[in-house]
Every structure is written in C-alpha cells, then in structure tokens.
Amino acid sequence: MAWHRPRIKALVDAGVDLLAFETIPALKEGQALVNVLKEFPRAKAWLSYACKDHQQTHHGDRIVDAIQPGLMSDQVVAVGVNCTAPEVVEKLLESIKVDSATKNIVVYANSGEVWTAEKRWHNDGNLKPIEDYIQTWMKCGANWIGGCCRITTDDIKKIRNEVDSSF
Numbered sequence: 001m002a003w004h005r006p007r008i009k010a011l012v013d014a015g016v017d018l019l020a021f022e023t024i025p026a027l028k029e030g031q032a033l034v035n036v037l038k039e040f041p042r043a044k045a046w047l048s049y050a051c052k053d054h055q056q057t058h059h060g061d062r063i064v065d066a067i068q069p070g071l072m073s074d075q076v077v078a079v080g081v082n083c084t085a086p087e088v089v090e091k092l093l094e095s096i097k098v099d100s101a102t103k104n105i106v107v108y109a110n111s112g113e114v115w116t117a118e119k120r121w122h123n124d125g126n127l128k129p130i131e132d133y134i135q136t137w138m139k140c141g142a143n144w145i146g147g148c149c150r151i152t153t154d155d156i157k158k159i160r161n162e163v164d165s166s167f
Contacts (some may be wrong), residue, residue: 001032001035003035003147004032004036004101005039006035009040010116011038012096015128015152016043017044017165018045018077019037019043019044019045019046019048020046020082021033021045021046021047021048022046022048023048023049023082023083025047025054025057025058025146026059026061026066027059027065027069028061028154030066030067030069031069033069034047034069034070034075037073038052038073038075041075041159043075044076044077045066045076045077045078046076046077046079046124047069047070047078047103048078048081048082048108049066049067049080050081050082050084051081051088053088054088054090054092055091055095056057062090063081064095064097064100067079067096069078070103071103077103078104078106078144079096079103079104079105080105080107080142080144081106081107081109081161082098082107082109082148083108083109083148084110084148085108085109085110085112085132086109086110086111086112086128087112088139089133089137089155090137093141093142095127098107098141100143105140105141105142105144105145106145107146108139108143108146108147109133109147109148109151110147110148110149110151111127111147111149111150111151112130113149114130115149117121121149121150122128130147130155130158131158131159131161131162132152133162134162137167138163143156145159145161146159
C-alpha cells in the first residue's frame with residue numbers, strides 16, 4: 001500500500017475525478033488498492049484485472065474472487081478486465097456477476113498478440129478483429145469498452161461504431 005498511497009494522493013490532490021486501477025495481477029493488490037482508496041473518501045475508481053486465461057488473473061486468482069473487493073466498495077464504480085487477450089474475455093465476463101444498477105463492467109482487451117522478450121509482439125496471423133467481440137461483450141454486461149495494448153485509434157473507431165450500432 002505504501003507504493004500506491006503517494007500516487008493516489010497526488011492524483012486526488014490534482015483533482016482527478018476517477019482513478020483507473022488497472023492491469024491488476026492479483027486479488028491481494030486489488031484489495032490493497034481498495035483499502036488505500038478508503039483514505040480518500042471522495043475519490044472514485046475502477047478496478048481492472050489482467051488475466052492469463054478465461055478464469056484467472058495473471059497471479060492465478062479466480063476473477064470472480066478478485067473483483068469482490070471492488071464489488072463491496074461504494075467508491076469503486078466499475079470492475080472488469082484489461083490487457084487481456086480478447087478471446088478469453090467472454091468467459092471472464094460470464095463469471096462476473098454484477099448488479100448493473102450499482103456497478104459498471106469495464107473491458108479493454110489487448111489485440112490478442114503475445115509479448116515475449118525474444119520476439120516482442122507477435123501473433124500467428126489468425127487474430128480476429130477486436131470489433132468482432134464487442135457485441136458479445138455487451139451481451140455479457142460490459143458497458144465501458146475500450147482497448148489496451150496494440151489497439152490502434154482505428155480499432156477504437158471500430159469499437160465505437162459497434163457500440164453505437166447497438167443503440
């Protein structure tokens with residue numbers, strides 16, 4: 001918590017109205033962020049976890065467990081996933097049960113490419129376009145949707161078009 005506290009304080013003191021606690025790898029860190037957030041009672045935030053597969057954070061916690069601190073906090077306005085391969089997001093969302101009247105579900109997946117130190121970003125050439133996932137994510141409850149690593153401005157326009165076409 002000591003690492004997060006001064007950063008959160010600086011942002012809150014600067015007038016930030018919504019904090020993005022993102023790419024969280026583990027339940028323990030999510031809980032620590034919620035605990036520090038309590039020290040700033042007027043601050044609001046979202047919690048977004050990086051996941052390694054269709055049910056686990058990168059640390060190995062089940063996403064359904066990891067989001068619990070956020071669901072229990074009145075200061076957390078959204079929970080979800082980011083920096084996660086788009087092909088696993090649907091199953092993650094299916095396990096996130098949220099009362100949409102009190103919490104939003106945030107999703108901003110990466111492109112589906114894989115990062116390694118040796119190859120950097122690479123893929124097998126069979127990536128599905130990010131916009132092809134949007135309608136499914138929305139049906140699963142996602143209502144804050146964007147993009148993370150390797151998502152371009154053109155991809156964001158396509159995501160926006162998909163969201164707009166559903167209304």
